[in-house]
Amino acid sequence: MKSFDDFLLASHAPLTEAERGWIDILRAIHPGGVPRPGLRSAQLLRRVLGVPAPDDEVFRHGQEEQHPNGG
Numbered sequence: 001m002k003s004f005d006d007f008l009l010a011s012h013a014p015l016t017e018a019e020r021g022w023i024d025i026l027r028a029i030h031p032g033g034v035p036r037p038g039l040r041s042a043q044l045l046r047r048v049l050g051v052p053a054p055d056d057e058v059f060r061h062g063q064e065e066q067h068p069n070g071g
Contacts, residue, residue: 015023026034035041046053 023034043053045051
């Protein structure tokens, strides 16, 4: 079984403590196992967290303004 330290993101960077925290939250709210992410769940998560989608104006301009939640 692989540990968090063995897991690499698409950017090939190890998980940060914040990312590990999000994984813990996902595991807590999905006790039967975290489902594979899909487009709809990614869109809903962006909306709930207030993170601009890649086609949003802020994103197109290099994210000139930082999102208040750190995104």
